[in-house]
Amino acid sequence: MLGTFSQKDPLNEHIQIDIMEKPFSCYLCGTCFKQKQTLTRHMITHTGERPYACEFCAKSFAQKINLQKHIRSHTGEKPYACEICGKSFSGKSNLNQHYRTHTGERPYSCGICGSSFSDKGNLNYHITTHTKEKPYACDICDKSFSNKSNLNQHIRIHAGEKPFSCETCGKSYSTAKYLTYHVRMHTGEKPYACDICSESFSTIYHLNKHIRTHTGYGTKGKK
Template identity: 50%
Template sequence: MEVQRPFLCKYCEKTFSVKSSLIKHIRTHTGERPFTCGYCEKTFSEKSILRTHIRTHTGEKPFTCGYCSKPFSVKSSLIRHIRTHTGERPFPCGHCEKTFSEKSILRTHIRTHTGEKPFTCGYCSKPFSRKINMEVHKRTHTGEKPFVCEYCEKTFSVKSSLIRHIRTHTGERPFPCGHCEKTFSEKSILRTHIRTHTGEKPFACGYCSKPFSRKINMEVHKRTHTGEKPFVCEYCEKTFSVKSSLIRHIRTHTGERPFTCGHCEKTFSEKSILRTHIRIHTGEKPFTCGYCSKTFRQKTQANVHKRIHTGEKPHTWQWE
């Protein structure tokens, strides 16, 4: 039986089966917002939207999760939350087989297929597929950093950067490795670590096909092919292919020695030199000769010693 829709919109000729639906619809044309909040004077086109808004003032949360008792002020928020318990993903992508728990997430995902980028930066016209990405990008123009660390007042343009930073204060390491007992402060660091167990090396050099487990290591390696040295010393203009090499080099100019021995207060310009020095105090000798089991504090000492057994003479001059 066909549903009758006797109520006609005079603006667009859309029809409705219920008069109240027509009235609400007409307000999308007229802009009328007859329902006013008694707390803040905001106006709304529907009474139900006003009721939901009022809860932001009263703190009322009448919708409760049956799984974990978490309360919500809006029923739709409860429905989305329940899917985190049930695993329900009722919104399938028409382009691939992926499914999603929220319609808005599906809409964003579909843009990876269509290439649509509806959000444009007002400063440089760069387009984005997600509004949040556009908002974050705009801060590169404005310099805005709205997220403040409660421990040291350092500011960040992205909330996720603040969350990662806070862990440097709290020591929180919420990402555990499933292969060993190590924990990590960032998910990306965990992913990289897992490759030490799996042996996966997904980043290949475009020049020689050498594989790497980390993208940054592959980028640094590529500079051995290109000769690129993008890091320049401000004191002597010497160039380096790796930023850490530049940092160590600058200390030869500044005299900075930021690594202090906890046993004798000696300071060092490099962490690796400090580690070697500490073995003088601890007596640790981690490098063992494979021929006679003699132990050494430094790897170079072990390599020099091994030549006694092999007879190797790497520094030989031939006189004509």
């Protein structure tokens, strides 16, 4: 009779390696981390604690890095510059998103209709046009929105807050999007081009409006 040989269980071996590489685990959800300080930061996502407060507007954050990013909205600091056109941004993620306007990359695709987007947030917003879901309600007027960002923008209308100011003329806006549209009036930037005739526009709204002159229906997604 042939002898039998024991073999290591590949799954168990993988788990042991993972435990050695990430020895700090969250007792609430089981997520593992390489460093204890990373686990500590993660725990705040469960407790809802926001220990880092903005000295300008009293808004608070769970992580120090998010506070630092937020403060730049007050100071106007933009340390991340595009190597292609020189335009600067307050956050690295904003710079990466901007790069896609040069490369044309749209890595985020809708699983329902196939539309693609340069930013994951725009994809998530687009998906709500299919589901019609609006889970974020205003406490003041009960108006509902498909994402938290739009709710926060709406709340500024009640508060009269306009934290986004144009560096050229000083005009202020309640959202970064409206400021971006305004700035293009100064720069002449028109990043939205028609695939049919190559005419360009400063906003997706005006591009869609133009496309209807060709097809009768605007099909472009937000960028």
